[in-house]
Every structure is written in structure tokens, then in C-alpha cells.
Amino acid sequence: MKIQLQILPHQTNAVDIVNEVFHDVEFISGNISQNPIFDVRDLKIKENIKNIQNGKFNPESRIDINDIKSDDDNILGIDIKMETGTGKTYAYTRVMYELHKNYGFNKFIILVPTTAIKEGTKKFIESDYAREHFSDLYPEAELKLEVLNPQKNKKGKKMFPSAISNFSRATRLENNKINSLLITSSMLLSKATMDTSFDQTLFGSITIPTEALRESRPVVIIDEPHRFKKDNKAYKKLVEEIKPQAIIRFGATFPKNEKTKEIDYNNLVYNLNAVKSFNDGLVKGVAIQTPENNSNESAKIKLLSITTKKPKVAIFRNEENKREYTINLGESLSDVTPEFRGITLEKVGKLEEYNIAKGAELSNGTIIAVGEKIYPNIYSDNYQDIMLKQAINNHFKQEKDNFYRERKIKTLSLFFIDSVYSYRGEENDGYLKTKFESFLKLELEREIEKLSDTTKIRELEYKSFLEVSLKDIKATNGGYFAVDNSTDDDKIREEIDAILRDKEKMLSFKHKDGSWNTRRFIFSKWTLREGWDNPNVFQIAKLRSSGSEISKLQEVGRGLRLPVDEYGNRISNEEFYLTYLIDFSEQDFANTLVNEINSDVVQSSVITDSDLERVAKTLNTNVKDLFITLLSSDFIDTNKNIIVENRNEFFNKYPEFNTGLKSNKVGNKETLDKKGYVGIRKNNYEQLKPLWESINKKYYLKLDDISDEEIHSAIMNILYEGIYSANNIAIIEKKLVNTNENMSVKDGTTGDYHELNETIPYNKFLKTINKQTGFSIATLHKCFVEYSKTNEFEKDYFNKKSLANFINKYQLWLEQTFRNRFSYTKMNVKINETALTTLDGLPKEKIIQGKIGVIKDDQKIVPEKFLFDSFVYDSELEKATIERSKIDEIVVFGKIPRKSIQVPLYFGGTTSPDFMYIIQRENDKPELNLIIETKDVQKDSGLRTEEQLRIESAKKFFEALKQDGLNVTFKKQMKQDEIIKLINEIVE
Numbered sequence: 004m005k006i007q008l009q010i011l012p013h014q015t016n017a018v019d020i021v022n023e024v025f026h027d028v029e030f031i032s033g034n035i036s037q038n039p040i041f042d043v044r045d046l047k048i049k050e051n052i053k054n055i056q057n058g059k060f061n062p063e064s065r066i067d068i069n070d071i072k073s074d075d076d077n078i079l080g081i082d083i084k085m086e087t088g089t090g091k092t093y094a095y096t097r098v099m100y101e102l103h104k105n106y107g108f109n110k111f112i113i114l115v116p117t118t119a120i121k122e123g124t125k126k127f128i129e130s131d132y133a134r135e136h137f138s139d140l141y142p143e144a145e146l147k148l149e150v151l152n153p154q155k156n157k158k159g160k161k162m163f164p165s166a167i168s169n170f171s172r173a174t175r176l177e178n179n180k181i182n183s184l185l186i187t188s189s190m191l192l193s194k195a196t197m198d199t200s201f202d203q204t205l206f207g208s209i210t211i212p213t214e215a216l217r218e219s220r221p222v223v224i225i226d227e228p229h230r231f232k233k234d235n236k237a238y239k240k241l242v243e244e245i246k247p248q249a250i251i252r253f254g255a256t257f258p259k260n261e262k263t264k265e266i267d268y269n270n271l272v273y274n275l276n277a278v279k280s281f282n283d284g285l286v287k288g289v290a291i292q293t294p295e296n297n298s299n300e301s302a303k304i305k306l307l308s309i310t311t312k313k314p315k316v317a318i319f320r321n322e323e324n325k326r327e328y329t330i331n332l333g334e335s336l337s338d339v340t341p342e343f344r345g346i347t348l349e350k351v352g353k354l355e356e357y358n359i360a361k362g363a364e365l366s367n368g369t370i371i372a373v374g375e376k377i378y379p380n381i382y383s384d385n386y387q388d389i390m391l392k393q394a395i396n397n398h399f400k401q402e403k404d405n406f407y408r409e410r411k412i413k414t415l416s417l418f419f420i421d422s423v424y425s426y427r428g429e430e431n432d433g434y435l436k437t438k439f440e441s442f443l444k445l446e447l448e449r450e451i452e453k454l455s456d457t458t459k460i461r462e463l464e465y466k467s468f469l470e471v472s473l474k475d476i477k478a479t480n481g482g483y484f485a486v487d488n489s490t491d492d493d494k495i496r497e498e499i500d501a502i503l504r505d506k507e508k509m510l511s512f513k514h515k516d517g518s519w520n521t522r523r524f525i526f527s528k529w530t531l532r533e534g535w536d537n538p539n540v541f542q543i544a545k546l547r548s549s550g551s552e553i554s555k556l557q558e559v560g561r562g563l564r565l566p567v568d569e570y571g572n573r574i575s576n577e578e579f580y581l582t583y584l585i586d587f588s589e590q591d592f593a594n595t596l597v598n599e600i601n602s603d604v605v606q607s608s609v610i611t612d613s614d615l616e617r618v619a620k621t622l623n624t625n626v627k628d629l630f631i632t633l634l635s636s637d638f639i640d641t642n643k644n645i646i647v648e649n650r651n652e653f654f655n656k657y658p659e660f661n662t663g664l665k666s667n668k669v670g671n672k673e674t675l676d677k678k679g680y681v682g683i684r685k686n687n688y689e690q691l692k693p694l695w696e697s698i699n700k701k702y703y704l705k706l707d708d709i710s711d712e713e714i715h716s717a718i719m720n721i722l723y724e725g726i727y728s729a730n731n732i733a734i735i736e737k738k739l740v741n742t743n744e745n746m747s748v749k750d751g752t753t754g755d756y757h758e759l760n761e762t763i764p765y766n767k768f769l770k771t772i773n774k775q776t777g778f779s780i781a782t783l784h785k786c787f788v789e790y791s792k793t794n795e796f797e798k799d800y801f802n803k804k805s806l807a808n809f810i811n812k813y814q815l816w817l818e819q820t821f822r823n824r825f826s827y828t829k830m831n832v833k834i835n836e837t838a839l840t841t842l843d844g845l846p847k848e849k850i851i852q853g854k855i856g857v858i859k860d861d862q863k864i865v866p867e868k869f870l871f872d873s874f875v876y877d878s879e880l881e882k883a884t885i886e887r888s889k890i891d892e893i894v895v896f897g898k899i900p901r902k903s904i905q906v907p908l909y910f911g912g913t914t915s916p917d918f919m920y921i922i923q924r925e926n927d928k929p930e931l932n933l934i935i936e937t938k939d940v941q942k943d944s945g946l947r948t949e950e951q952l953r954i955e956s957a958k959k960f961f962e963a964l965k966q967d968g969l970n971v972t973f974k975k976q977m978k979q980d981e982i983i984k985l986i987n988e989i990v991e
Contacts, residue, residue, distance in 0.1 A: 004511045006571040008093065008136040013285055016064060017083050017094045017273045021251060022101050023060050024051050024081055024272065030106060035174040036206065037220040038110045038248065043079045055272045057642070062612050066271055068644070073270045078242060079249040080269030082228070086280035087255040087556060088287070088536065088563030092127050095224045095253045100141045102222065103181045109173070110219045111183045114191065114241065116230035119483075119503065121187050123536075124226065125150055126504045128183075132571070143179055151186040154195060160202040164212060171205055171215040184216075188230070188237035197240075213244045221247045228252040233267060255556065277556060277600040281668040284853075286563040287541075288679070290580045290672035291593045292397070294389045303376040304339055309351040309361055317351050317363045322376065336365070342379035346421075367421035378588040387546060390584060391439055394418065394544035395446050397582050398524070401541045406465050407842050409835040410568040413510055416542040417561055418526045423484045426526050431495060435546075436526070440476050443524075447473040461842055468512070471519040480524035498522075510539055512569055538564040538573070544584040555596040559583055576902055578679070578851040582672060593670050601663040610643050610660055618659040623879050633657075667852065680849040681859075682872035683839060688846040690895040691870060694919055694932045695839060697969045701832040702960065704907040707824035714778060717820070718786040721812045727797055728804035768801045776813050818910050818952060825909040825956075827963040838903035854900040856881065870897025880939045884918065884982045892986055894921040894930065906960045914953040916973070924990055931989060932971040934961055939978055 028047050030039040041048070052073075058065030074080055085091045095113070102108040115121050127133055128148050137146065149166035162168075166184060173182040190196055200210045209215050223241060225231055231238040231252075241247065252269070255277070260267045280286050303322040310316045319339050320327045328339045332351070336343035350364040362372040371377055380386060398416045405412035418439075420426060425435035447469055454466040472479050481498035501508050502525055514520050525540075540562035562581040567573050585592055612626075619629045633639045637646055638653040645653055654660065667679035688695070763771075769787075773780050836842045838854065852859060856875035860882075863874035866889050875898070876882045888896050897919055905913035920933035936954060938946060946954075954975050961973035972989050976982065 004507060004569060004571045006130075006132045006507060006510070006567060007573070008132060009573055011090065013085075013275055013283075014090045014094045014097070016061065017085060017275070018097045018101055020055055020060065020064060020273045021081060021083065021098050022105060023055055024048060024079075025102070025106050026051055028106075033220060035176055036171065036218065037175075038222060039107045040220055041079075041248065043077055043248065048079065052270050052272060058609075058611075064273060065609050065611060066274060067609055070266070070268055070271050070274065072265075072268045076242065078247060081249060081251045082257065082268050082271040083251065083253045083273045084257065084271060085253060085255060085273070085275045086277050086286065086563075087560030088565070089275055089280055089285050091226065091253045091255075092124055093133075095226070095251070096128055096133070096137070096146070097140075098224070098251065099146060099181055099183060100137060100144055103144055104141060107175065108222055109175055109181050110170070110221045111181070112216065112221045112223045112245075112247065113183055113185045113226065114188065114223055114231070114237070115185070115226045116188050116237075118187060120226060121150070121185060122503050124185060126506065128185075130507075132507075144181055145179055146181045146183060147173070149182070149184045151184060151190050151196070153190070153193070161199065163201050163203045163205065163215070164196055167212045167215060168203070168205065171219055184221075188235075191237050191240055213240075216245045221245070222249045222251065223247040225250060225252045226254065227256075228254040229256040229258050232258040234261075255560070278664050281600065282665050284575065284578065285565070287565060287579045287581045288668040288675070289559050289563075289593075289596065289670075290582050290675045291596075291670065292393065292582060292584045292672045293587055293590050293592075294386070294393060295587060304336075304343075304379055305376045306363055306371050306373050308373060309363060311352045315351050317348055340379040369421075378586070386586065387435075388438070388442075390544060390546055390586065392442055394542060394584050395439075395442055397542050397544075397584065399446060399450060401582070402523075403465070405541070405566075406468070407461055407836075408568075409842060410570060410572070411512065412566050412568050412574070413512055413523065413539050415509065415523050415525065415537055415540045416544065417537075417540050418524065418544045418546060420526055420528055420546045423486055423528055426482050427484070427495075431492065436480070436482075439480065439524070443479065444473065444476055447476075459843060468519050468521065472521040475521070479521045480526065481522055482526040484528050506537060507571070509537055510567060510571070536561050536564050539566045540564075540581065541566070541579070542582040542584065545586070545589075555592060555599050559596070578853055580672075580675065580679075597664055597669050600669065609645065610639060614660060615643075618657065620878070621659050679852055681852050681855055681875055682849050683846050684870060684872055685846050687868065687870045687895045687897070688839065690921055691897060691919065694921060694969075694971070695837070696834060696844075697932075697964060697971070698904050698919070698934070699834050699837050700964075701830040701834075702827040702907075702963065703830055704909060705826050705828055706821055706909060707826075709820070709824075711782070713820075714782060715786060717813075717816050718778060718783065719790065721809060721816065722786060722790045722794075724812060726805045726808040726812065727800050728802075728808060729797070729799070762799050762802050763806060765801055768806060771806060772809055772813075775810050778813075814910065818948070821909045822952070822955070825959070827907075827960050829963070829967055838900035850900060854903070855898050858882075868893055868895050870895065878937070878939045880937050880976070880978055881917065884935075884937065884976065887982050888920075890983055890986065892922055892924075892990055894923050896920040899934075906957050908953060908956050910949075910952060914957055916957060920986070922986060922990060929970060932969065933986070933989060934971060934973045935976050935982075935985070936973070937976045943977070 025041070025048070028041050028045055028051070030041050033040050054060055055064065056066040056071055083091075083094065085094060099108075099111050113124060115124060125148065128146065137144075149170045151164060151166040154164055170182050170184040173180060197212045199212075201212075202210075204210055205215045206218060209218060223245075231241075233239075241250075250269075258267050259265065275285075281288065305320045305322055307318045307320050307327065309318070315332045317330050318327055319330060319336065321339055328336075330336060330339070330348045332348055335345065335347050337345070346369075347366040348363060349366050351362070353360055354362045354364060354370060359370065359372045362370060362375075364370055369377065394416060398414065402414040405414045420435060424433055426433040428434065428436065451466060451469050451473065454462050454469075457463060457466065481502055482495075483499050483502045501522065508520065509522065511520050525537075543559065543562050545558070559581060562583075565573055565575055566579060583592070615626045615629060619626045622629065630639075630643075633653075634641065636649075638649055638657075639645055667675065769780050769783050772778060772783055834844070838850065840846055850871075852873070852875055855871060856877045858876055860874045860876075863886070865872060865874050866885065868888065869885065874885065876885055881898070885898075899916055899919055902913075902915050904915045906915065907913055914936075916934050916936045918933075918935040918937070920935070922931040922933055924931060934957075936957060938950065938954075943951070958973050961971050964971055974985050974989070976985060
């Protein structure tokens with residue numbers, strides 16, 4: 004399988020914003036081995052950043068005033084906040100391509116904190132799927148990646164590290180090459196690698212690597228910025244010795260200023276925070292599981308103090324008997340409590356990577372700060388056994404769901420464990436690994452037994468997968484630990500390569516020879532806590548407590564990315580959950596995680612256009628009226644900034660604006676299973692089944708043939724209507740004027756315009772039109788030549804605005820020309836899994852609530868004839884329709900799950916209706932099937948043209964179904980249309 008990268012708006016928005024920072028900035032050329040040089044104090048840069056943060060570039064990307072901060076250190080800082088799992092690596096890779104294409108930058112240093120992150124970044128950039136994707140987007144550019152690794156001591160002349168030499172020597176004369184250097188913080192701090200004077204000379208006189216890198220005037224991209232505080236040694240060395248022109252930080256978490264305790268942003272220009280990521284379905288939700296504690300919960304161990312001078316010690320107190328114990332480095336904690344048998348004190352002092360000033364690290368990986376308590380019971384064998392068994396149970400429940408889909412998803416589980424030895428042992432046979440495999444063997448035998456009599460093809464396939472797993476149980480699991488990097492064991496090396504570097508292999512069901520690839524359980528000692536992830540991790544089982552208060556988002560981050568199917572396609576139109584199995588000492592994890600996620604937005608000082616639209620819909624009003632109300636009440640100003648002194652009153656009166664995490668995104672697994680879903684009533688489904696199966700049959704859209712003459716005429720008409728627009732920017736002016744003794748602000752322009760030189764090469768102009776319209780390049784060229792014979796092109800005729808105008812006019816032509824020139828034809832394709840049924844055609848037990856409606860009213864009585872067991876809807880009109888669908892003529896009805904019946908549209912995209920009904924008629928006449936599309940507007944004139952075309956297309960689609968034998972009627976329901984009236988119309 005090959006991962007299929009997609010162009011996703013939340014990623015391209017980040018890329019576009021970085022591009023905009025440099026828009027119209029003046030560059031000068033240094034020597035050929037340097038990046039283009041700009042003045043960091045250029046007022047245009049500051050203006051661009053201000054416009055981005057104020058929302059002038061993209062209203063949805065406005066930055067809260069509390070987060071607008073910048074450093075004054077002669078280095079341009081740009082901060083991009085993207086939540087874990089939303090594609091930071093993709094975004095910063097594409098930024099390199101964009102900055103090269105638009106401004107000529109060709110020297111980038113990627114700085115990462117750990118080897119695991121380095122390997123993940125290297126694998127992504129060098130992967131075939133990434134190279135093909137970016138080659139399609141940027142056919143004239145090639146990204147060359149150099150990776151700085153530790154130097155091996157060799158006799159003879161000391162030569163420059165080849166990665167630095169190759170990177171530094173590269174020149175802009177190779178105008179299609181983008182040069183990048185990937186390094187870790189430890190390599191940056193390595194004196195042997197970075198500060199040694201080598202026998203080799205670069206640029207005539209440079210013998211030290213840091214000087215060579217400084218000479219290239221690089222742009223630095225930092226991944227995981229919270230690991231590079233301003234006082235961090237690696238960060239200081241970067242700023243003071245390499246002196247990059249710009250530092251672009253990409254991360255979900257940014258460091259805090261030690262003095263102010265505020266987040267230390269430096270020109271934050273994009274903020275895809277955790278709330279938005281979860282609420283918009285860009286990442287998985289999180290379902291938390293905790294086995295209860297059956298022993299004495301009060302038996303805790305507290306770290307009272309540490310001594311960092313020799314002899315280094317930690318003083319612990321057993322909270323049950325109140326006895327204190329002084330433990331030296333390397334000594335066992337078994338005296339403190341027997342549960343700590345075999346666990347020793349490894350480290351005391353400042354634990355920088357966990358943001359702990361005074362703390363201790365135990366040999367099992369537990370981190371504890373002075374003053375914190377831990378539960379020793381969670382380290383007992385019995386409790387660990389329960390967690391292992393529960394993790395295996397969770398895995399198989401999810402694995403079966405994912406395997407029985409139309410397009411299978413391989414399910415992975417990740418285990419964080421207390422020690423390397425417990426897994427590796429002496430011969431890769433640690434006691435924990437052995438125990439896990441024995442539990443897994445029992446569960447595999449049980450699952451195989453359940454399928455012993457099956458004849459269903461997919462179940463037989465799954466049975467085969469399980470049988471191969473049972474036959475070679477060691478192949479089902481693998482581990483990655485830091486100490487593995489020096490191993491000579493070939494099997495362990497293969498495990499590491501698959502887990503750390505070969506994501507596609509981990510996601511594949513089959514090996515290249517066609518045999519089953521059963522590895523799906525991964526073990527690590529917290530080494531993979533950052534930088535590594537896999538989209539198909541559906542469970543993280545944390546068999547060791549982190550003890551310290553490190554970010555909960557970072558903990559779950561390894562499994563947040565949305566999954567990919569067996570063909571490598573990212574699945575984004577469904578709701579998925581990561582199960583997070585933790586011990587009872589962290590039973591408040593869900594609340595802590597929710598609070599951490601919400602902390603990003605509770606201080607918001609601005610409302611966006613989408614906020615207004617969302618709240619207006621909730622309050623059953625329109626955006627304009629709501630905006631005027633808020634403005635006149637002095638809750639916001641004309642730029643939608645919240646008036647500070649009225650802030651509390653505003654949120655009290657309009658709590659809808661204080662958007663936190665949706666309640667069905669993070670929580671305890673048992674609660675989420677009930678809250679996030681609605682049940683499907685099987686008896687009601689059986690009555691809807693014939694209609695449901697009929698409307699799920701596949702139809703293809705067929706456009707009538709169109710002649711070459713019509714296409715030629717269409718293009719010429721577009722050109723003669725005019726597509727050219729001068730690429731000018733007007734200067735906006737606001738004046739404070741006195742009207743009737745009141746002061747008011749009036750908008751206007753100064754009359755000044757500035758020309759933007761954004762022309763597009765003619766061949767690229769034609770290729771883009773061809774890609775978006777289907778018109779052949781030859782026909783387009785012929786028409787432009789013909790047009791040029793009577794019309795003179797402006798010097799910047801082929802610019803971005805002209806291109807956009809052509810595409811817009813084409814879209815109008817398409818909508819008008821084919822309005823009555825398309826049809827739908829049934830395909831002889833077997834119906835597989837649907838939104839309501841399994842692969843075998845049986846009704847599902849439940850469906851994600853969000854697919855039926857965003858609002859769930861537990862106070863409403865659910866009509867007996869409704870398909871679902873909960874009162875769920877999207878709008879007031881839908882609410883009224885459900886309430887009033889109790890008349891005798893209705894046999895059964897239901898909301899059609901969102902995007903489940905995707906009627907193809909001739910002008911692009913799809914549409915899906917809202918309700919389905921079975922209607923009983925009098926005098927033993929056959930039942931009628933009714934499909935309804937609801938529109939929450941008063942009359943047809945309130946519909947946009949596109950909405951009207953969608954309704955016309957849906958009507959034509961269901962007419963095709965009627966011609967194929969389904970007794971179905973399609974109706975649109977406007978705001979004033981009662982459902983009873985619509986039903987009476989068709990019954991009569």
C-alpha cells in the first residue's frame with residue numbers, strides 16, 4: 004500500500020500565511036551560496052504580520068490580541084501553532100517549496116529535539132509518496148535533504164561532516180534545488196561535530212561547521228518548539244552562532260516565559276488550537292479507560308525532597324505509615340514499599356524536558372516532582388495483568404470493526420511500559436513480553452473459535468489473519484527503545500525499522516509476498532512520546548504512570564492522527580476515537596485533558612465570522628441582526644473585537660461564543676459510548692430497509708455530449724466578456740467625522756493604488772485552466788490566439804486575478820449549459836457497507852450522533868416511528884418536522900445520515916437529502932417512499948443559485964430511481980412547509 008497525501012485546507016492555510024509574511028518584501032542577492040537576504044526590520048514584514056494577525060489576509064485566522072507578541076533580536080520569528088496529528092511535518096515541508104518558488108529561498112535547516120523525530124521527518128520527506136505528491140505540485144523543484152549524523156573517528160585528515168559540506172556548498176545556480184539540513188539538538192551542541200576546526204576549507208577560509216552554516220544565511224524550521232526554550236543551550240547556540248535570518252516554529256505546544264508564565268510566542272500568525280482540531284474532526288476523539296483500584300487507595304508514596312550535591316539522594320515518605328526513607332542513586336525503592344521491588348532511583352535534580360525544576364526519575368521511567376505522590380499499587384503484577392488483558396480486549400473489538408469495513412483499516416495498539424528489560428529480557432524474551440503473548444494467545448484462540456462455522460467471505464479472511472497471528476505470535480508485536488539503536492540483533496533491527504521508519508509497512512495487511520503482516524502491537528518506554536505517530540493507532544495502553552504533570556495532549560498525541568484505509572486513503576468523514584487505557588492513579592485524566600484543551604480558547608478576545616454564523620444559527624436569527632445587536636450592546640467593536648470591560652457580561656449573556664471542546668470529543672470510554680452515539684431501532688430499520696437499500700444503489704452522472712464548436716464558442720465568450728483585472732491594491736482610509744454632534748467612523752479609500760506584479764507564465768496559465776475545466780490546452784491556445792488578433796493583451800494580462808475570473812466564468816457557463824443536459828444511470832455494483840448497515844447488510848447497533856444531527860434534546864419524547872432512539876436534529880425546521888411526524892399516514896421515518904447518499908452534481912460535488920419516509924395510503928394502495936430536503940428559509944427566492952441547482956439535481960436523481968422501479972417522490976421543504984401538508988399532497 005502507498006499513503007495518499009491529500010491537500011487539506013487547515014494545512015494549506017498555514018502554508019499560505021507563511022508565504023504572506025514575505026509578500027512584497029524587498030530581497031537582495033548575496034553570494035551564490037546564500038539565501039536571498041532581507042532586512043528583518045523591514046516595515047513591510049511588520050505590516051504583513053499585523054494584517055495576518057488582524058484577519059485581513061484570512062478572517063478565520065485572526066490571532067487573539069493576548070497572543071500577539073514579538074521578540075526584538077534581529078531574527079525574524081514566525082510561529083505556526085498546529086495541534087498534534089494535524090500534519091505539521093507536511094506543512095513545513097510544503098513551506099520550503101513555497102518559499103523557494105515565490106522568493107528563491109533554497110537553504111533551510113530543520114532543527115528537531117530527538118532522534119525519533121529526526122527519523123520520522125527523514126522518512127516522510129524521503130518517502131516515495133511525499134516525493135510524488137510534491138513533484139505534482141512543484142514539478143520544477145526538487146527538495147534535497149541532508150541528515151547530520153554522529154561522525155565516526157577516522158585516521159588522516161579531518162574532513163567536514165558531509166551533510167554540512169553538501170548543504171553549505173549548494174548554490175542558487177541550481178535553481179530547481181531546495182537544500183535542507185536535518186539536525187537534532189544534541190548534534191547542534193556536539194563540539195566534535197559543530198565546533199571543531201577541520202582540515203577541509205569552505206568558501207576559502209571557513210573550517211568550522213557553525214561558521215559555514217551562518218554563511219549560508221539559512222531559514223530555520225523548529226519542530227516541537229516547547230523543547231527549545233529561549234534559555235535552552237541548543238536555541239542559544241542557534242541564535243548566537245548560526246544567526247539565521249528567520250526561525251519558523253511549528254508546534255502544538257510552545258514554551259512558557261519563566262517570569263510571566265505566559266506562552267512565549269514570537270509573531271504567532273496561525274493558531275490551529277486543540278479545541279478547533281477536535282471540534283472540526285481533524286483528529287480522533289479520546290475515550291479514556293481506567294481499571295478500578297480494589298486495594299487501599301490511601302497507600303501513596305510522596306517525594307519530600309532531593310539533594311543534588313554528592314551523595315545525591317531523594318527522600319520519600321510512605322503516606323500509609325508516615326515513615327521517611329532516604330534513597331541513594333542506584334538504590335532500590337523496595338524498602339519504601341514492596342511494590343517497588345526491582346525499581347531503583349536513576350536521577351535527581353532538574354528534569355528539563357519535563358519542565359520540572361526539582362524531581363526524580365525512577366528506573367521504570369516514572370517521573371515525579373518534589374511534593375508529588377504516586378500509587379505503588381499500580382506496579383503490582385496483578386494490576387498490570389488486568390491492564391494487559393483489557394488492552395487486548397479493546398484491541399480486538401476495534402480490530403473487528405475496522406476489518407469488516409468495505410475498505411479495511413489495520414488497527415494498531417501502542418503500549419508504554421516501565422522498563423526495557425521487561426520486554427527485551429536477555430534474548431528478546433522479557434517477562435512482560437512473555438506474559439502479553441500468553442494472554443494474546445488465549446484471546447486469539449477465543450476469536451478463532453467464534454468464527455469456526457462461518458461461511459462469510461470477510462469473516463473467513465479475518466479468521467485467516469487470526470490463525471497466522473496465532474501460528475507466529477512473536478511476529479504480532481515489536482518494540483522500540485533508545486538502547487535498541489546500538490543492537491546487532493537482526494530481528495530487533497527489523498522491528499525498529501518497521502516501527503520507526505517504515506510507516507507504510509506498519510499500515511499494511513500484507514507483506515510484498517502476499518503473506519499476512521500481523522505486527523500490530525508496539526511497545527516502548529516512553530521513547531515515542533514525541534515526534535513519532537501512526538494514523539492507525541487506535542489504543543494507547545499506559546502501563547506506567549508518568550507521575551509528573553507533563554502535557555496530557557502530548558501523551559495522547561501518538562494516536563490522534565486520523566486513520567488511513569488499506570489503500571492509504573485518509574478517512575476524514577467519520578468520527579474515530581483513540582482509547583487511552585491508564586491506571587487508577589490518573590483517574591482524573593479526562594477532566595485534566597479537557598481543561599488543557601479548553602485553556603487555548605477561554606481567553607479569546609475576538610469573534611470570527613464562523614462564530615457569528617454558528618451562534619446565529621443556534622439562536623435562530625441571521626448574522627447581520629446578531630452582529631448589530633452585539634455592536635449596539637457594546638459587546639464588540641466594528642472589527643469584532645470583544646470590548647474588554649464588557650467581556651464577562653458578554654459571555655454570561657451569550658455563552659454560545661465561549662466555545663470550548665464539544666462534549667463528545669474527550670471523556671471516559673463508557674460515557675462516550677453512550678453520549679457520542681444514537682441507537683438504530685432495528686424494527687424500524689426493517690421497514691425502511693427496501694427504501695434504504697434502493698437509494699444506496701450506485702448511479703453515475705452522465706453529461707450530454709458537447710461539440711467542439713460549443714466549447715470554442717464558450718471560451719471565446721468568456722474572453723470577450725473580459726477576464727482581465729489589474730492586480731492593484733487600494734489604500735483603505737478610515738475617518739473620524741462629526742455628524743449631528745456624534746462622532747462616527749466612515750470608511751473610504753485614498754485614491755491611491757499599488758500595482759502587484761503577480762503574472763503567471765502563459766504555459767502555466769493554460770495548464771491551470773486545463774486542470775480546472777477540462778478544456779484542452781490546444782483549444783485554449785487556439786482561442787487565446789484568435790482573441791489576440793483583435794484585442795491587445797495588457798502586459799500583466801496573465802495574472803492571478805485573470806485566472807480566477809476565467810474559472811468563475813467557466814463555472815457559470817457550466818451551470819447554465821448543462822442544467823438540462825445530464826442524467827443518472829444505475830451501475831450494476833454490489834452494495835457493501837452503508838452508514839446504517841454492516842458489510843453483511845445487517846443494521847448497525849448505533850451510529851455517531853454527529854452524522855444525524857449536532858443537537859440532541861434529551862427532554863423531548865422520541866416518536867415511536869423515528870428510526871433512531873434519540874431526538875437529534877440540526878435546525879429548528881428539522882426539530883419541528885420530527886415532532887410533527889406522528890400522523891397515521893407515516894409508517895416509519897428517519898433522518899438520512901450526513902453525506903451517506905451522495906448524489907453527484909453536474910457542476911461538481913455531491914448533495915445528500917435530509918429525511919426518508921414510508922407513507923401508508925388508503926384503500927390498500929401500495930406504500931409510498933418519500934425523500935425530503937429541508938431548507939430553513941421562507942421561500943425559493945431565499946435560496947442561493949447553487950442550492951436551487953442542488954435541489955434540481957436531487958429531484959432528477961430520484962426521478963431516475965422511479966424509472967428503475969422504486970415508488971419514490973422527492974420534495975423540498977421550506978420553512979413555512981408543514982410536513983403534514985407535504986404528505987397530504989402526495990397521498991392525494
